[in-house]
Amino acid sequence: xxxxxxxxxxxxxxxxxxxxxxxxxTAVRRFGPAQRWVHRTTAALMGVCVATAxxxxxxxxxxxxxxxxxxxxxxEWSGLALPLPVLAGLLSRALRAxxxxxxxxxxxDRTWLRAALRRDRRPASRPAGKFxxxxxxxxxWIAGATLxxxxxxxxxxxxxxxxxxxxxxxxxVHDWLALTIGIVLAGHxxxxxxxxxxxxxxRTGSVGREWAEREHPLWRxxxxxxxxxxxxxxxxxxxxxxxxxxxxxxxx
Amino acid sequence: MNSxxxxxxxxxxxxxxxxxxxxxxxxxxxxxxxxxxGVVTAPTLQRGLESFLAGASGKDPTGLTGLLPNGGGFRxxxxxSSVPRxxxxxxxxxxxxxxxxxxxxxxxxxxxxxxxxxxRDVQCVTGWRVPRTPFEGVRLSRLLDAAGVRPAAGxxxxxxxxxxxxxxxxxxxxxxxxxxxxxxxxxxxxxxxxGGPARLYVxxxxxxxxxxxxxxITVTEDVEPGxxxxxxYDVDAWVGRSNGRDDxxxx
Numbered sequence: 036x037x038x039x040x041x042x043x044x045x046x047x048x049x050x051x052x053x054x055x056x057x058x059x060x061t062a063v064r065r066f067g068p069a070q071r072w073v074h075r076t077t078a079a080l081m082g083v084c085v086a087t088a089x090x091x092x093x094x095x096x097x098x099x100x101x102x103x104x105x106x107x108x109x110x111e112w113s114g115l116a117l118p119l120p121v122l123a124g125l126l127s128r129a130l131r132a133x134x135x136x137x138x139x140x141x142x143x144d145r146t147w148l149r150a151a152l153r154r155d156r157r158p159a160s161r162p163a164g165k166f167x168x169x170x171x172x173x174x175x176w177i178a179g180a181t182l183x184x185x186x187x188x189x190x191x192x193x194x195x196x197x198x199x200x201x202x203x204x205x206x207x208v209h210d211w212l213a214l215t216i217g218i219v220l221a222g223h224x225x226x227x228x229x230x231x232x233x234x235x236x237x238r239t240g241s242v243g244r245e246w247a248e249r250e251h252p253l254w255r256x257x258x259x260x261x262x263x264x265x266x267x268x269x270x271x272x273x274x275x276x277x278x279x280x281x282x283x284x285x286x287x
Numbered sequence: 288m289n290s291x292x293x294x295x296x297x298x299x300x301x302x303x304x305x306x307x308x309x310x311x312x313x314x315x316x317x318x319x320x321x322x323x324x325g326v327v328t329a330p331t332l333q334r335g336l337e338s339f340l341a342g343a344s345g346k347d348p349t350g351l352t353g354l355l356p357n358g359g360g361f362r363x364x365x366x367x368s369s370v371p372r373x374x375x376x377x378x379x380x381x382x383x384x385x386x387x388x389x390x391x392x393x394x395x396x397x398x399x400x401x402x403x404x405x406x407r408d409v410q411c412v413t414g415w416r417v418p419r420t421p422f423e424g425v426r427l428s429r430l431l432d433a434a435g436v437r438p439a440a441g442x443x444x445x446x447x448x449x450x451x452x453x454x455x456x457x458x459x460x461x462x463x464x465x466x467x468x469x470x471x472x473x474x475x476x477x478x479x480x481x482g483g484p485a486r487l488y489v490x491x492x493x494x495x496x497x498x499x500x501x502x503x504i505t506v507t508e509d510v511e512p513g514x515x516x517x518x519x520y521d522v523d524a525w526v527g528r529s530n531g532r533d534d535x536x537x538x
Contacts, residue, residue, distance in 0.1 A: 098480060101365040104518065141307035175311040179318025187326065195531060202531070204329030206414050208322060 063244050063256035065165075065236040069127030074237055076120040083113035085220065088213055114188050117181055136165050137174045143253060144168035158249050165254040173223060180216055184209060366514055370449040370479070370500060378484045380468070384444070384506035387435035394470070394484050400425045403467060405490060408537045410526045412493040416534070422488045424469035428462040430504065442510040445487055446503035454487065454498040454513040455522065458506075465490035465538045468501060491538035492524040 066074075087110035090100040100106065124130040143162040150160040151169060161167065166174070190197050190205035197205075227234055232246040247256055325332070375394045383389040404423040410416045431443070436458065443461040445454040460466065469488035470477060477483030482499025489496040495515045516522050521529040526537045 094480075097364065101367050101369060103364055103366045138309050138311035139307035140310035144307065144310075171311055172314060175314035176318055179315040179322070182315075182319055183322030183325075186322065190326075198531075201326065203333075203414055204326045207329040207333050208325040212322065212325075 061244050062241040063247050064240060065242045065247070065256060066133075066240045067127070067129045068240070069124050069130045070133060071237055071240060073120045073124035073130060077117065080113045080117045080120070081220070083109060084117065085217065087113065092213075111188070111192055114185060118185065121178075133165070137171050140168065140171060144171065148172075158252070162253055163251045165251055165256075167251065173219070177216070177219070177223075180212060180219075183212055184216070187212070365449065365499075367449045367451045372479055373448060373484055373500075375484065378502075380485060380502060380504065382430055382434045382504045382506075384504075385437040385440040385508065386431075386506050387437065388433070390430075390434055392430075397425055397468065397470060397485060400429060402470075403464075405465060405467070405488075407465075407490045408535075409494055410534050410537050412495055412520060412524070412530050412532065420472065421474055422467060422469045422490070423471040423474070424467040424485070424488065426464065427466045427468055427487075427504075428464070430468065431458075431461065431506070434506070436506055439508060440506045442507045444503075444505045444507050444511055445498050445501060445513070446505070447498050447500045448502040449500050452498055452500070452514045453511075454496055455507075455510050455516075456489065456496070457510055457523075460489075460523075463491070469497075489524075491526060491536065493520075493526055493530060493532075495520060496524050 087106050090096045090106050091103070091110060097103075125134075141164070143164070145168075147161045147163055147168040150157075155161070187205035187209040190201055191209060232242055233250075236242040242256075244256075247254060378394045380392045380397065381389070382392070402423055403426050404421060406419050406421045408416055408418050409420045427443075441458055443456050443458060445456075447453065456466070467488040467490075469486050470484065472481055477486060482497075482501070485501050487496070487498045487501050496513075498513070510522055512522055523529055526532075527534045528536075
């Protein structure tokens with residue numbers, strides 16, 4: 036993404052805390068390798084889960100693909116592995132900091148949600164930090180839904196461990212929640228398709244400063260490492276991370 | 288960790304994120320709670336939804352309700368990638384093993400034998416049930432009697448022209464009056480997707496016993512577990528009395 040020199044100069048002057056920062060900065064760092072790889076592997080595993088589920092469930096696809104035992108095995112193991120990328124990502128301080136940001140809802144998130152409900156698309160009425168309220172809600176819900184799918188899936192998998200009523204009930208919840216997840220996931224992918232800059236953020240780790248200021252005006256990003264001075268941005272990043280984590284611990 | 292804490296004012300806007308209410312955690316726990324509640328209330332919810340969807344699918348010309356969970360109707364399961372098609376010219380059913388008179392039947396020969404029609408519920412071990420489904424065909428006991436089962440025999444093994452599926456019954460089970468080699472379902476000739484031109488129909492058992500695309504009947508000494516039975520399902524698959532399930536019996 037490119038931006039006009041005029042706007043880049045203005046934003047640097049008003050937004051960057053350090054006045055000595057190089058003025059040419061137009062990209063800001065949004066995600067480190069940990070977040071990007073966790074998102075990638077989770078998306079791939081979710082993709083396998085959804086594709087195999089469709090082959091088990093939609094009669095036309097089942098007829099086309101067959102191989103039921105193989106498809107079932109793929110579905111079971113990709114489902115079992117689905118939470119692992121996030122769990123492994125917990126080792127990363129940057130990812131923990133982002134989870135902290137996703138968890139906490141401030142007054143501006145309420146404003147954002149109200150605007151979303153009114154279908155008010157003006158950026159001014161949708162204040163957001165690094166993540167907007169919609170992204171926070173999606174993250175929390177999909178995490179909970181994935182765990183419910185995992186739990187009900189295990190009840191269906193290890194059939195001799197639980198009483199029958201549980202298993203029938205688990206199938207019921209698994210089926211209907213799968214349908215719901217499919218719809219919500221389609222929304223998630225649709226919104227990503229409509230926003231190339233958001234996709235760039237997860238692909239390369241950096242986004243345009245203009246985009247960040249428009250979509251996430253309350254977010255104070257670290258300047259991109261490619262255009263910024265050497266050792267300072269990582270330390271600022273980790274300082275920020277620790278404040279987010281300790282913040283979530285003390286705000287009870 | 289704390290030594291790196293930057294000045295408060297520099298973090299203020301992002302700090303809004305850090306100091307807000309932990310709504311994310313509540314949404315996550317709430318979703319988990321709803322999931323658990325769903326499992327607990329599922330029997331009630333399922334009954335309500337099934338009766339609603341059964342009514343709706345009757346008036347739904349698109350057939351989309353059939354794709355919803357518990358929307359009613361059959362689901363297609365095959366264990367192989369593709370199944371060859373057989374018609375009246377190419378279909379053969381062999382009866383062999385511990386018999387005095389091994390035989391091979393064409394579809395026309397099977398149709399020429401006395402036909403039995405039964406109307407029962409179909410119950411799948413994965414939970415779906417299709418009420419009052421007519422099946423019509425030749426009693427298996429008739430084919431066994433025609434072949435002359437030897438005294439040493441104790442079981443019957445079934446093989447299928449999909450190349451992979453197999454099933455088995457004890458001889459006593461195979462001789463039951465409600466076990467057919469079915470040629471018609473819902474008063475139509477059996478289509479390919481439903482296991483045509485001929486399939487096994489074991490009315491009192493879960494539907495995986497009713498092997499589709501039946502091509503071979505072999506009388507054996509002992510029961511040999513079939514395809515799904517080697518993968519953990521019960522060999523004696525009485526509806527409501529096996530596989531840990533308590534469905535209403537179908538026969």
